[in-house]
Amino acid sequence: MRVYLGCDHAGFELKNYLLEHLRGGGHDVTDLGPQEYDAEDDYPPFCIAAAEAVRDDEGSLGVVIGGSGNGEQMAANKVAGIRAALVYNRETAALAREHNNAQVAGIGARMHSLEEAAEIIDTFLATAWSGAERHQRRIDLLTDYEAKHA
Numbered sequence: 513m514r515v516y517l518g519c520d521h522a523g524f525e526l527k528n529y530l531l532e533h534l535r536g537g538g539h540d541v542t543d544l545g546p547q548e549y550d551a552e553d554d555y556p557p558f559c560i561a562a563a564e565a566v567r568d569d570e571g572s573l574g575v576v577i578g579g580s581g582n583g584e585q586m587a588a589n590k591v592a593g594i595r596a597a598l599v600y601n602r603e604t605a606a607l608a609r610e611h612n613n614a615q616v617a618g619i620g621a622r623m624h625s626l627e628e629a630a631e632i633i634d635t636f637l638a639t640a641w642s643g644a645e646r647h648q649r650r651i652d653l654l655t656d657y658e659a660k661h662a
């Protein structure tokens with residue numbers, strides 16, 4: 513799986529942990545930064561860059577990481593066509609793929625151990641979109657709204 517990562521200072525350690533963990537698991541992982549720890553940095557540019565990379569690479573997935581994952585998920589969702597879901601356990605990670613066909617997971621590094629976060633992200637990456645008609649219908653309604661703002 514091609515995977516794009518972005519974070520802020522609060523997610524920096526987990527981002528680097530996931531980079532090694534996912535590469536060790538055979539994933540093709542691209543780090544959209546930051547490359548250096550900066551306690552004053554801001555998550556939007558890094559998370560938007562990760563979401564844009566996913567948008568431009570059909571079939572890839574992204575992970576955006578912060579303290580809570582909330583703002584990171586919001587940033588990713590600003591990229592047209594991207595569905596980013598906050599994942600906080602294995603079930604929400606699986607449902608984000610099965611029901612929402614989310615291409616990006618947001619996760620809070622302050623909410624989990626490194627190992628637990630890696631398990632959640634492993635689940636997100638390993639779970640397939642169900643393709644169920646009712647879920648596609650709901651996604652289509654979101655896509656329509658995004659296109660028309662009405």
Ligand SMILES: O=C(CO)[C@H](O)[C@H](O)COP(=O)(O)O
Nearest residue numbers: 522578579580581582583584
């Ligand atoms: O989770 C986040 C956004 O949703 C950020 O990582 C968090 O707000 C950073 O906080 P601070 O600047 O106090 O370290």
